[in-house]
Structure formats: structure tokens, C-alpha cells
Amino acid sequence: MKRLAAYMAMILSLFCVSVNSLAKDKLSAEEERARQQVERICLSMQQYMERPDNLKSVKLDKSPEINAYADSDNNVTFLMGMVDFVRDENELAVVCGHELAHLAAKHISRSLFTRIVSSVAADAIGGFAGDVAGTALYSKQSRKHEREADRRGLLYMWQAGYDPRAAWKFWQSLENQYEQGNASISKYFGTHPVTRERVENFKVLLVRNCYDSPALSYCGEILADEELLKAFNEYEERD
Numbered sequence: 001m002k003r004l005a006a007y008m009a010m011i012l013s014l015f016c017v018s019v020n021s022l023a024k025d026k027l028s029a030e031e032e033r034a035r036q037q038v039e040r041i042c043l044s045m046q047q048y049m050e051r052p053d054n055l056k057s058v059k060l061d062k063s064p065e066i067n068a069y070a071d072s073d074n075n076v077t078f079l080m081g082m083v084d085f086v087r088d089e090n091e092l093a094v095v096c097g098h099e100l101a102h103l104a105a106k107h108i109s110r111s112l113f114t115r116i117v118s119s120v121a122a123d124a125i126g127g128f129a130g131d132v133a134g135t136a137l138y139s140k141q142s143r144k145h146e147r148e149a150d151r152r153g154l155l156y157m158w159q160a161g162y163d164p165r166a167a168w169k170f171w172q173s174l175e176n177q178y179e180q181g182n183a184s185i186s187k188y189f190g191t192h193p194v195t196r197e198r199v200e201n202f203k204v205l206l207v208r209n210c211y212d213s214p215a216l217s218y219c220g221e222i223l224a225d226e227e228l229l230k231a232f233n234e235y236e237e238r239d
């Protein structure tokens, strides 16, 4: 009888653990609305990806951290902190476009590969010097991927009808948060460092895309924006 009671208690506790973990993972009504919003925005851009099949699903994580990422299983995940941080749907489209571009260009598996190559290089050279060599190789590659994802992602959101000027404004506000010491931003910032160059680069891309394809939406406003034209002209003069 005692043994039966012990079994019953064990079964009950297992049940409670699984119910608790289910309750923890379940999205609230507000989070579910956010999930549907980011899914709708990402799916509206999917057709403009070079490889649309590379997007499997769009997920929402309850974490208050300001972050979003694409993974090697072709999912894009937004953390709730990012949804709360952005000012509007245009800025959500900036983030999603960037992550979709990583998937379209297969950066994730390539990054993993580079990381393996880097660690092999580090092991071969050995010690601190090896670590530095490996890290340098990885970060050079990841900087290249970041530039490519910025460029492609901007086009996806633009073609889907979002205001592309949100791109430089989003990165500028991320930079401002970082400078103010917002800790919840640190992980995203670690893989997506914002420099003045990155913000300025978006301004140059806006103008250049309008010169190349004047039929794009918002080009009337973009080519009349003195701040954007100034950034473009400064860039052209440097080259």
C-alpha cells in the first residue's frame, strides 16, 4: 500500500512538472498576437528571397532580451524584447529581412563551417596565438555576412512595400540604446555590432538603389532627403 502511494505521488509530481513546463512555454494572448504579427511580416517578404524555401518557420520566444536570430534548421526566431523595442512594423521588417537574408545566403551553415575551420586552425597553431588567428578568421567572415544580409534584407522589405528608411533609423536607435548601457541588448549587439559605418551604409544603399531603380517606392522622398544625399555624396567622394 505504501509503495502504491509512493507511485501515485511520483506520477502526480511528474504530471505537475509537465503541466508547469507547458504553462511556462505557452504564449500569453499578447505574445501570440506578437507571434502572428512577426510571422505575417516575415512571410510577406519570403517571395523576394533568392531561395524562398530556406524559410521553414517564424517563432517567438518569450524572453525580454532584444534579440532575433536565424538558425541552421531554417527558422527565424524573434525574442519578445525585440518586438517591444521596435517602433513600428517597418522596423520589424528590417530585422526580419536581415535574418531572411542570412537564410537565403546560407550563412548559418557556412558560419558553422568557418567556426570549425577556425577552431581547427587554432588547434593546429596552438595556444593563444592560435585562438587569435581562429577568431580573426571567423569575425572577418561574419562581418562580410552582416554586410550582405544588410544589403539583401533591405531589398526584401522594400519590395514587400515597407518603408526602407526604417533601416538606418532602427540601427541608429540600437546604437543609442547600447550607448545608454541597455544590458538586454548585449547579445544581439555581440553578433550585430553597430558602427557609424553601418548606419551610414544604409543611407548610401537607399540612394544608390533609387538611382539604379527609380521605380522603387519611396524614391521620391529618398532622393529629396538632404541627409541621405549628403551621406551618399561623402561615400562617393571617398572612393
Ligand SMILES: [Zn+2]
Pocket: 098, 102, 145, 146, 149, 191, 192
Ligand atoms: Zn546578422
